[in-house]
Amino acid sequence: MTAQNLMNPNPVTLRLTDTVAAAGEHIIKEHLRHIPVVDDQGRYVGTFSIYSLLQLALPKAVTMKEGLSNAGFVNEQNAELAQRLRERGNEPVSQWLSKDPVIHPNSSAMDAVLLLLKGHVSVPVVDKANQRLVGMISSWNVIEKLITENN
Amino acid sequence: MHESGAAASAGYMWLAAIVFLITYGVVMSEKINRAIVALVAAGLMIILGVINQEQAIRGIDFNTIGLLIGMMLIVAITRQSGIFQFLAIWSAKKVNAHPWGILVMISLVTAVTSAFLDNVTTVLLVVPVTLLITEELKVKPYPYLFSMIFSSNIGGTATLIGDPPNIMIGSATGLTFNDFAYNLTPVILVVMAVTLIPIYFIWGRHLRAAPEDRQRVMQFNEFEAIKDWRLLKQCLSVIGIVVFGFVFARFLHLEAATIAIFGAAILLLLANFGHDPEHQSKHVLESFNEVEWITIFFFVGLFIVVHAVDSTGLLKLLADKMLALTGGDLKATAMVILWSSAVLSAIIDNIPFVATMIPLIKAMAPSFGGPEGVMPLWWALSLGACLGGNGTLIGASANLVVAGFAERAGQPIRFMRYTLVAFPIMLMSIFICMYYLEWWYLQ
Numbered sequence: 001m002t003a004q005n006l007m008n009p010n011p012v013t014l015r016l017t018d019t020v021a022a023a024g025e026h027i028i029k030e031h032l033r034h035i036p037v038v039d040d041q042g043r044y045v046g047t048f049s050i051y052s053l054l055q056l057a058l059p060k061a062v063t064m065k066e067g068l069s070n071a072g073f074v075n076e077q078n079a080e081l082a083q084r085l086r087e088r089g090n091e092p093v094s095q096w097l098s099k100d101p102v103i104h105p106n107s108s109a110m111d112a113v114l115l116l117l118k119g120h121v122s123v124p125v126v127d128k129a130n131q132r133l134v135g136m137i138s139s140w141n142v143i144e145k146l147i148t149e150n151n
Numbered sequence: 152m153h154e155s156g157a158a159a160s161a162g163y164m165w166l167a168a169i170v171f172l173i174t175y176g177v178v179m180s181e182k183i184n185r186a187i188v189a190l191v192a193a194g195l196m197i198i199l200g201v202i203n204q205e206q207a208i209r210g211i212d213f214n215t216i217g218l219l220i221g222m223m224l225i226v227a228i229t230r231q232s233g234i235f236q237f238l239a240i241w242s243a244k245k246v247n248a249h250p251w252g253i254l255v256m257i258s259l260v261t262a263v264t265s266a267f268l269d270n271v272t273t274v275l276l277v278v279p280v281t282l283l284i285t286e287e288l289k290v291k292p293y294p295y296l297f298s299m300i301f302s303s304n305i306g307g308t309a310t311l312i313g314d315p316p317n318i319m320i321g322s323a324t325g326l327t328f329n330d331f332a333y334n335l336t337p338v339i340l341v342v343m344a345v346t347l348i349p350i351y352f353i354w355g356r357h358l359r360a361a362p363e364d365r366q367r368v369m370q371f372n373e374f375e376a377i378k379d380w381r382l383l384k385q386c387l388s389v390i391g392i393v394v395f396g397f398v399f400a401r402f403l404h405l406e407a408a409t410i411a412i413f414g415a416a417i418l419l420l421l422a423n424f425g426h427d428p429e430h431q432s433k434h435v436l437e438s439f440n441e442v443e444w445i446t447i448f449f450f451v452g453l454f455i456v457v458h459a460v461d462s463t464g465l466l467k468l469l470a471d472k473m474l475a476l477t478g479g480d481l482k483a484t485a486m487v488i489l490w491s492s493a494v495l496s497a498i499i500d501n502i503p504f505v506a507t508m509i510p511l512i513k514a515m516a517p518s519f520g521g522p523e524g525v526m527p528l529w530w531a532l533s534l535g536a537c538l539g540g541n542g543t544l545i546g547a548s549a550n551l552v553v554a555g556f557a558e559r560a561g562q563p564i565r566f567m568r569y570t571l572v573a574f575p576i577m578l579m580s581i582f583i584c585m586y587y588l589e590w591w592y593l594q
Contacts, residue, residue, distance in 0.1 A: 061283035064559045068279045070233060073240060073375035080367075 001109035006145050007125045007135030013038050014048055014093055020056060021089035023048050034122045036133050037097055044126045044133040046097025056096070057085040102126040105134055112137050164463040167201045171460045179499050186445045189452025196459035210458025211451055214322040214408045215315075219450065220442055221411025222312055225389065226272045227441030228418050232383040235264065235276035236376035243284055248368035250290050250358035255347060257281050258298045262306030262343055266313045267394065270303040270549040271443075278556045280376075287367045292562050294354035296553050297569070301346050301541050301576070303549040308537035309339040311397065311407065315446075316505040316536040320529055321407065323509045324522070328397035328407070334530055338587040342538065342580045349576055385421040389414050453506050461510040470514035481519055482593040485531040486585065488512070492535030493581045497542025497574065505536050527592035534584040542577040544569045 012030055014023055014037045026035055027050050034049045055063045058081070062071045102124045103112055115123045122138040174192040178185050197207055238260045246252025257277065264273045278299065285292040307314035311321045311331040321331065347355075377383055396403065396410035419438060423431040460466060477483035488508070495504055512532065516525045540547030544554055544566050557564045 059283050059286045060560055061279045061286055064279070064282075064556070066275065066279070066556070066559075068236070068283060070236070070376065070378055071283075073236070073372045074283070075370045075372060076367075 002105065003103050003107045003109060003112045003123075003125050003137060004105040004135070006109055006112055006141050007105075007137045008141055009135045011036060011133075011136035013133065015040075016045060016092065016094040018093050019089060020053070020091050020093060020096065021086075023093050024053055024085075024089070027053065034100075034136075036124050036136060037093055038133050041130075042133060043131040044102060044124050045094075047100050047122075047124065048093045048097060049121075052093075052096040052098075053085065056088045056091075057081040059084070100124060103137075104128045109142075113142055116142065160463065163201050164465050164468075166199055167196065167460045167463045168465055170195050170199070170201075171456060174456055175499075175503060178503060184445065185500070186448040186452065189449045189456060191452075193452040193455035193459075196456055201459045202455075202462055206462065207455045207458065210461075211454045212319065212322050214406050215318050215454075216447060216450060217406075217408025218312065218318050218322065218411045219315070219447060221408065221413075221415045222269060223442045224415035224438055225386070225393065225411070225418055226268050227438050228382070228415075228422055229268070229386040229390065230272060230276055231379065232386050233376045233378040234383055234386070235273070236280050237373050238264070239277050239280040239284075240371045240373035240376055243368055244371065244373065248284075248288065248360070248365035250288055250360045251351070251355045253284060253288075253368075254295050254298055254350070254355060254358070257284075257295060258302040258343075258347065261299045261302040262309075265303040265306035265549075266309040267390070268312075270307045270314065270547065271552050273306075274299055274303050274549045274552050274556075278553055282556065282560050284368055288360040288364045290358055290360055292557065292560060293564065294350060294358070296557050296562075296564060297354075297572070298347070298350050300547075300550045300553050301350075301573075302343065303553075304537060304540045304547050305339055305343050305346065305580070307549075308342075308534060309336045312411075314537045315450075315502050317533050318407075319502075319505050319509060320533055323513070324529060326529065327400055328394075329401075331533075335533065338534070338584055341587070342583050345583060346576060346580060349572075349579075353572065382422060385418060389418040389421070392417075449502070453503055457503075457506045457510065460507075466507070466510045467514045470511045473511070474515060474518055479518055481524070481527065482589065484515065484519075485527045485588055485593060488528055489531040489535040489581060489585060489588065492532055493539035493542070493577065496536045496539030497546045497577060501536040501540055501547070505532065508532050508536075527588055530592070531584075531588055534588075535581065538577060538580050538584065541580070542570070542574045544573075546577075 012026055012032060012035055014026070014035050016037060016039055023035060026032065032050070034047045036044055037046050037048055039045050060067070062068050100120060100123065101115060103115065103126070105125055105127065112123055116137070116139050122136050124133055125135040125137060126132065127134050170192055174188055177183055177188045193207065196202055197204055202210070239257055242256035242260050243253045246256055261273055261277055264277070278296065281295050281299065282292055285295055304314070308317070309332070311317050311326070311328040317331060320326065393410055393414035396405060396414070397407065400407065400410060419435060423434055426434070473484065473487065477487055492501070492504065492508065512525055512528050515528065516522050519525050540550065544550050544564060554564045
């Protein structure tokens with residue numbers, strides 16, 4: 001079995017110029033944690049995640065590298081967190097991408113499962129030659145496929 | 152026989168000088184880790200026969216090494232308590248979250264903390280709180296970060312344990328904590344106050360924050376910043392005892408390294424008391440990992456390199472040249488040391504510079520009537536080397552740490568923009584020191 005057999009070939013994707021607010025709508029509507037982001041040629045450039053949204057709701061001083069490890073002294077209410085997230089809603093997703101490890105369509109299924117086991121919620125499947133995103137593999141895809149195989 | 156001995160000695164002098172200059176050059180280029188450079192150079196000094204291993208070990212100032220390790224361990228444990236964040240928030244609230252008041256208070260907290268603890272750790276822990284406060288107040292963090300760089304280096308100059316150059320000078324000369332406090336703290340208070348004047352006129356008078364944003368800062372609960380009250384009490388007690396030890400070191404007949412290492416050991420004992428051995432091992436290892444081993448081994452290598460150069464008579468030769476240049480005048484010599492160390496420390500690492508200057512000044516002592524006579528020269532070296540670090544962004548490690556935070560906060564501190572303002576302010580602080588030295592020691 002290869003990665004191609006396990007992947008969802010029609011994942012939801014974002015463009016580099018899409019806004020954080022638009023990404024948030026997709027995440028809530030589709031119950032997604034990670035959305036791959038592609039450029040104009042459909043090449044994979046990174047992943048926008050629900051964690052980026054959480055990060056945007058907090059002050060930079062808390063989320064930055066070597067930032068505050070304890071922010072319990074900040075008495076912020078939900079409304080203030082929401083306002084901060086709203087204020088940054090027009091920023092493009094391109095500023096908040098993480099670069100996840102990718103696999104290729106003909107990589108072994110074992111490699112894909114190992115990546116998922118290492119804590120990656122979903123793994124982008126990218127064409128080796130042109131770097132285009134051809135699908136996404138999530139733990140759900142794998143389990144669904146394996147259970148169907150047994151039946 | 153005598154001639155060949157002299158030739159060999161001159162040969163070693165040249166050899167040591169070449170290794171020394173290459174070491175300086177490579178450290179300045181920052182292409183290779185400075186600890187590696189210093190250790191390779193130290194090894195070369197032994198392998199090439201400039202000194203032997205026994206002499207190399209004698210050249211290492213274990214008092215400096217011990218003091219640095221001890222204080223690094225105490226800071227590593229203390230930082231876990233949240234005291235630094237507490238102080239920053241508490242001070243901001245004391246001025247009703249007024250933007251300029253916060254700048255002054257955060258600068259003072261940074262300066263006082265840097266006087267007793269390592270500058271890099273101080274800024275590492277105070278800068279994130281400052282960025283949070285400026286974010287809440289919707290004011291630009293640049294003036295705050297600029298002022299914190301200055302405060303950390305100015306505060307560090309005030310005491311024996313505030314900055315590595317002072318630790319090295321104190322250890323090499325036997326000058327105590329009290330000597331540093333008595334001779335340097337008064338001028339440092341003036342320098343700190345005067346430094347805030349240009350900062351006020353350039354940025355401070357324009358700082359404004361909306362009342363609702365100030366209110367948000369006033370709602371911070373500084374007591375929530377304390378993560379572990381028990382640990383905090385232990386840390387403050389040990390720091391108190393260590394400072395007491397430094398103040399009364401002469402009466403107690405104790406060296407600074409003994410006090411610091413013993414303090415660190417007591418704090419480790421208290422922090423781990425009652426925990427199972429596995430937890431203790433993990434916790435002790437975590438604390439040891441916080442020691443900046445790169446700095447420690449850089450010091451070890453550097454001490455050997457400088458000792459090797461010194462043993463060839465080169466530094467004595469340079470001291471004589473410098474005395475000839477200044478006509479053997481103490482005032483002129485002090486001024487040359489003050490200004491050259493300030494300007495050079497703004498560009499190069501002040502640690503190797505001070506390590507080189509120490510034997511050089513010692514060699515001048517007989518010309519000025521012994522160790523007492525060169526006392527102003529030690530203060531000139533300390534003030535120049537520590538305050539000079541403010542001149543450029545690469546002048547001190549704390550500057551680079553603050554710049555790193557600024558970059559991550561999206562408010563980068565550019566080298567030239569910083570230097571154009573910082574260098575004149577640094578020169579102003581050296582002017583103050585120059586008049587202080589003249590008035591107090593050189594009349």
